[in-house]
Amino acid sequence: MFTIKRIDVDAGEYTVILNSADAYEMGIRSLDRVKISSKKRSITAIVEISETMLSSGEIGLLTRAFSDLKEDIDSEVDVTSTPRPTSIEYIKKKMNGEELSFNEILRIIKDIVNKNLSNIELAAYISAVYTRGMNLRETKDLTMAMIETGDTIDFNKEEVYDFHSIGGVPGNKVTLLIVPIVAAAGYLIPKTSSRAISSACGTADIFEVLTNISFSAEEIEHIAERVGGTIVWGGGVNIAPADDLIIHVEYPLAIDPYSQVIASVMAKKKAAGVNRLVLDIPVGPNTKVATFELAKRYSRDFIAIGDELDMRVQCAITYGGQPVGRAVGPLLEAREALAALENKKVPNSLFEKSLSIAGMILEMGPMPAGTGRPRAKDILCSGKALKKMKEMIEAQGGNPDVTSESIEVGKYTHETLSDRVGYVDSINNKTIVKIARAAGAPKGKGAGIMIYKKRGMKVDKDEPIYTIYSDSKAKLDQAVKLGNKLRPIAIEGMVLETIKGSNGMDVYDE
């Protein structure tokens, strides 16, 4: 029998610590597994060994193991050595380039969700999916396994619409226009969104400055059916929970295995009750999808998996070469989106992208081809979208009287001026994100960047090209320093004028 000690560290896996003498006696090595049994329940955990932290006869349970075993400190438990989970054999099978069956994939995903795999084993799984890939059948089965190991939402409506951007472009606040437009047309669009992982801000980070975003599956169903649209944080519900655990391990490696991206998106949407989905796939350097070819491959496979899941999927391959609109950062983006809904001055890229995608969604419903975009424009320009947005904000517990002018962005600001005459040759998405994060985004809600000069635009010497906002003077200074070093907006001299002049036509209207 062992006495429980609590060690308050969250290692992301079930971990326990044994005294080295006990481990030696039991023939247990670091990273072996033990079963810890109390009278009421038992868990399997991974062992780390300590020379001095615990006395012989004590077992230290890290946060997750402690809270799930539900025993008091100093109570007695039985500890026995157990073999490694069979899912490790399936991970090795994938490492060897073999195809996995549904049951093998389900076993892996179950062990991930039940925290039976260590970070090492999880990293091997991610690496194997990254290097060996999965065929469409496996990807579908992975999607099903991710759905099956979490909660699902069922709406009392036949068609449930949604929109998802596979990310990588800063300033992509289109959701805040699309959802109210589509909902105002009488469609049901219960959008779950995410917080920033490595970006400047996710849709959840933006919408959070306007209203509450954390709801249970039941509440989401209730609000969406009443108002027609929601924008809520997907992390607040237990939908496809394997995804977060997988992302935790992908993050340090900065990899996004192709099949895993598809399965994660599709599992979350399917589990959320969606059956009509438009996917935005931004293409460009420094986005998730670097080439048009890869974007087309994603499109084909998303649509094919959708077919298998009885979900109609359409993909919009969009321009991801520079930020969407001018604002990057939670409050700055909320302000820009509200201004668009209020029919104030709004960047063309935000306007065009939002209407095109909203139009696609409308045409996935009963509207005839060619009528979606004009209808979306009408809803936006008539103020119906703004009205719907206010309903959504209120239904989620926020203040519906908010306006773009009432929003207070970061009070510390610094304007950067051009040191030359020329044209904007490129804007580096990753650098923009770095600066916004240095200024405090996404946690610092007022932090971010306003970009005044976009690709192809003419710039005079000493003309403002961007302004950094922050809630903290120290962070502003850091972000300014970083901006001066990284130069997110590249301005080419006049020599290139004739070439840039014609290239710039695409976006000159910003």
Add this chain to the structure above:
Amino acid sequence: MFTIKRIDVDAGEYTVILNSADAYEMGIRSLDRVKISSKKRSITAIVEISETMLSSGEIGLLTRAFSDLKEDIDSEVDVTSTPRPTSIEYIKKKMNGEELSFNEILRIIKDIVNKNLSNIELAAYISAVYTRGMNLRETKDLTMAMIETGDTIDFNKEEVYDFHSIGGVPGNKVTLLIVPIVAAAGYLIPKTSSRAISSACGTADIFEVLTNISFSAEEIEHIAERVGGTIVWGGGVNIAPADDLIIHVEYPLAIDPYSQVIASVMAKKKAAGVNRLVLDIPVGPNTKVATFELAKRYSRDFIAIGDELDMRVQCAITYGGQPVGRAVGPLLEAREALAALENKKVPNSLFEKSLSIAGMILEMGPMPAGTGRPRAKDILCSGKALKKMKEMIEAQGGNPDVTSESIEVGKYTHETLSDRVGYVDSINNKTIVKIARAAGAPKGKGAGIMIYKKRGMKVDKDEPIYTIYSDSKAKLDQAVKLGNKLRPIAIEGMVLETIKGSNGMDVYDE
């Protein structure tokens, strides 16, 4: 400034824990990296986040980070966010199937040795080498990188011999015969050996029952040059230290990437000053190398890498289908090896294998082809090998008067009888190991198994087939139970007699 707290857990990597509010404020996520700087030195560590273990302003250093930063508890340090190491890019390059340059491989190995990589990143490296492989040039560079990141030994002698078994066969105590035979012939053979990881006992575990095995590089050099031979524990010196750190991560995945096996063996031998090496590659089910083809591929590549390192390498592909000799377990194997040196009754497989390999080593030196094995036999049978063994034991601080009869093996024993008449069809190496480990090996020095009936031998009903030894009654009982369940020795009935009779010729003399 942060105040240092100590957390006595050895996570195998530099890990620190931050309060969640501080991490939030600094924009740091779990598994990000920080630089911790005191006045004297700085280290880079991986961050885990705790809600309640630490107060804001405190940083918890896990064992390795704490001991290497060399600061007191409650002293103040500076903590700043730092980017992930560039070696992660090279790991991704290998995951993508690209070839790595020497500098890229060296960067990875340096980051492993300096504990700059997390378990997740290390697992991705191992997985990438496993799935993508390395070509010979990369394998050589990996070997060089592993040598360069540790200590090396230089002997004052032109030819330095060694022997290494790539493992997987229980009872393989041949080193205890080979080293004294070769040393008695006047050759320098400073053998470094390892402890058991998943086997019943390593050579280091066996020799430890006879003398000390833990020495510094300088002491090894000194003893070997005086006596001619040593058998020491390789883990006691800082030779190719990357190996242990890599094994730590391979262990839970139970993988042994091909190129990594070659690089690890060759790096350790080269760094230990060896330039004449015989490799024993046991082939058989339940050994590391399952097929003859794979054994040949290993042989070719070991020899090719040897050429690049100015090391002459010869490989002996040996029979690994059942244990070598009859004894498995530290004291039981030491007793069997001593009995052989004392020219007492000794199993043929141990005798043959030891003499063949010793003969190969002798012929790598000045001895003409065909004279090595007879010379080895002469040294063994004349008692010269025993004399050398006693010198080695004494030089390493043990009692040279030890004899096979003075060795006391586990006092709790259980004899298993055959329940039928027949012939031994097969012996399962893995099952033998499991039973020996259940009995307490390798930590329980007296624990193990004596096998009386080997492949092809005739067995009567109620005749003893094996005896389990243990230092503990409880462990003996467990091991006996396991043996009865797993039946390590498969006995076929008389129907198969004629077939087995001829098959059995190979080994009937045991």
